[in-house]
Amino acid sequence: MVNLREVAIRLREVINIVDLVSEYVALKKVGRNYVGLCPFHTESKPSFTVSEEKQIFRCFGCGAGGDAIGFYMRISGLSFPEAVRELAQRYHLPLPRGDSGEGKKYDRLYRVNEKALRFFRHLLKSAPEAEIAREHLREREISESTAENFALGYAPAEGSALAAHLRLSGVDLALAEEAGLILPREDGSYYDRFRGRLIFPLRDQQGRVVAFAGRILGPGEPKYLNSPETPVYHKSRYLYGLYEARSPIRERGFGLVVEGYFDLLSLWEKGIRNVVATCGTALTREHARLLKRLLRTWYLVFDGDEAGRRAAYRALGIFFQEGIFPRVVFLPQGEDPDSLVRRFGPEAMEELLPKARSPESFLVDYVRQAFPPDPEGKSAAVAEVRKILSGVPDPVIRYEYARRVAEGLDVPERFLLESPPQPTPPTSTPAAEDPFGKLILQALLHHPSLAAELKALRVEDLLRDPSQQSLYLRLLEALEEGCPPERFSPEDPELQSLYSELFFSPFPEDSAEKILLEIKESVLRRRFRERERERFLREIKEAESSGRKEDLARLLKAYADLCLERSIKRRGEGVYESFSS
Ligand SMILES: [Zn+2]
Structure with a gap:
């Protein structure tokens, strides 16, 4: 009896990532790697790289990365189990019977x-x-x-x-x-x-x-x-109400995206049911993809204040990358969807929908307000819009939006189409921020024999980046099950990207012993700091509750210094300096 994870390991043995990617991307051999135009973002110079040797891909433009399974997940919008099942069929591998x-x-x-x-x-x-x-x-x-x-x-x-x-x-x-x-x-x-x-x-x-x-x-x-x-729960792929609102959304032919639980519940209560809510999570491309699968007509209904406008602007950029062009509904100042329908009834919301702003006119207004009306401000506004438009996958649509926005900003449209100096910022790539976490993960990749030592050190509670932590735990589990690191395939696209980044990052060719020593020193330092931090927080709390203002000020200052020192250390340069924190 095999389970899906074992099938994934077998797939990594039989698939050559270069062949698989070549079905979708024209690849050219450059040095040891293959490069091509990234299928996940729009670019004119290839920054999409495939390593045959390591059997992984990475886009240095948008940050997408992973192994063959990860590539297939992204390109066909499938979950890990779905992708493994489809690939197993293509490569004639037996699938688990019944329940895995x-x-x-x-x-x-x-x-x-x-x-x-x-x-x-x-x-x-x-x-x-x-x-x-x-x-x-x-x-x-x-x-x-x-x-x-x-x-x-x-x-x-x-x-x-x-x-x-x-x-x-x-x-x-x-x-x-x-x-x-x-x-x-x-x-x-x-x-x-x-x-x-x-x-x-x-x-x-x-x-x-x-x-x-x-x-x-x-x-x-x-x-x-x-x-x-x-x-079973990934925040970046979850939208509140999607299950309940599916049929109403399909029936009405469009959906509303709101921010809060009660925005959604109040609208539902008043009979407006084609609604999903982001609920405190910043919108991700995975969210946009989920919505796209349902249909393409969406309205962003965010609060009428500055924060709401900023959230709508950010969301718009993400939707654009998935080829969705939502209209933006402006609520009267000080209202949210919840307060609006409770005060004025559902009609108030329904009346706002036909008046919703087109994405291009919202964009023009937003950047006009965000930047000063002088030449430098205009240049910054143009650069900002160009960045958003560069994410639109379809060139015709990109051109059309550029034309409309150019009119609004009164600049030639080519200013909005030239490739920006900086590629689209990665939206779902977890940069391996914490160098300590990176050291731990790379140590496992390059020296799997260290797994038991690392486990004994219980380093997982020292990993501050949740992606690093979950990748570490999954990798450790895989190693314990006898899966070598180069065949391990993380199930989450975010982890896939992180994983591929680790493979492409340089790592000193030191012996496992030396690396382990380095890790142990970092662990000691970090545990010490952790305790120090806890002590500070305890003392601050005490000073606060007993009203010792002078002590409190002194403690807060010392605590701030400690945090600052740490963040400077974390940004250190050089391989080993940056490893210790
Ligand atoms: Zn890319």
Whole structure:
């Protein structure tokens, strides 16, 4: 019995990435690598590089990267399991029959989430202590039927009610921890992640519960708390309401993108149901791709304030890269979709839609306001628009938008079409920011024999970049299962990019022992700093609560110095200096 991950390993053995990529991109051999025009962004000079030796690709323009499977995922917009299945068929590899191990694990995560959902849901309906949540919904004019539709719930304030409930219903608590529902205490017991919050279950497109968000009731921070990333929940690929709103969106032939949970719920309540919400996450290309699969007519309905305009502008750039050209709805100053429809009814929103701005006129207005009206300002505005337009994949559409925007800015359109000096900034590439994390990951790639040592050092909790951390854990797991690093294939496009970047980055040809020594020193330094930081934070808190203002000022200054020193160190140059932090 093989599982999908094993199939992926076999695929990496049989596919030559140069052959696969050549089906989509004209490649030319330059030195040891092949180069061509990147299929994932628009460029006139090739920065898309394929290494036959390492069996990976990387675009130095947009940052896309990965192995053969990663390339196929991106080019055909498939998830990892889908891509592996399709490729396995093309390359005549046997597929797992029935359920794969991975599938079973995912199913178990869905099931434990489902149990938590029923628990939260039941409490919201009937627990006396949930009155505060019910009151909150009443104030926001959210009816019981809408609450039912979105399966809203309540997480009790008491510290470990869900953990206790799950244990009693026979759930493996380690699994619940992996699902992000509960957290371990030092003594081995567990406490709940969500406490005293109104709960929004996040469902994937098949309606399975993948994660939760919780809104605080009353004072406290943060206002919204989310599940962490888990094998079934990826923030960059999740939009709230997509499951519920699919049919309404298809029926009406267009959809609205709003920012908040309550924006969506209020619109739904008032009968406007073709809506999805970004909910605190910056829009990504994956989000845009999800929306594109549904249809292409979208309206951005963001708050009428400056922050809302900026968010809309940013979102527009991302949509453009996916070939979607949304219209932008301006709300009256000070209103959000939630307040608007509650005050003036759904008609108020419906009336705004025909008045929505075209993307080009929004762009012109935005850059005109963002830059001063002098020649330098105009030049900066043109450069800004050129950057956005350079992301539009279809040259005809790109030209047409350039023509329209050029008119608005009163410049010749060629100013907006010439290739910009800087390529489109990467939107989904996690640069290996933290040099320590990079050192750890590269050490594993080049010296897999260090896996056990690294595991014993428990370096994962020192990795501050979540992408690095999850890549590290996946890689470690793969190595333990006997998969060599060059056949390991991360399932997430973001991790694919990070992985390929590591392969293309230089690494000193030192012995494993020397590298390990280097790592151990960094670990010591980092642990020491970590403790120092915790001590500061504790003392700051104490000084704050006992009102010792002078102490507080001194501590804050010292703490700021510590952080500054660290950030300077982190930006250090040279291979080894930059490794230690
Ligand atoms: Zn590219």
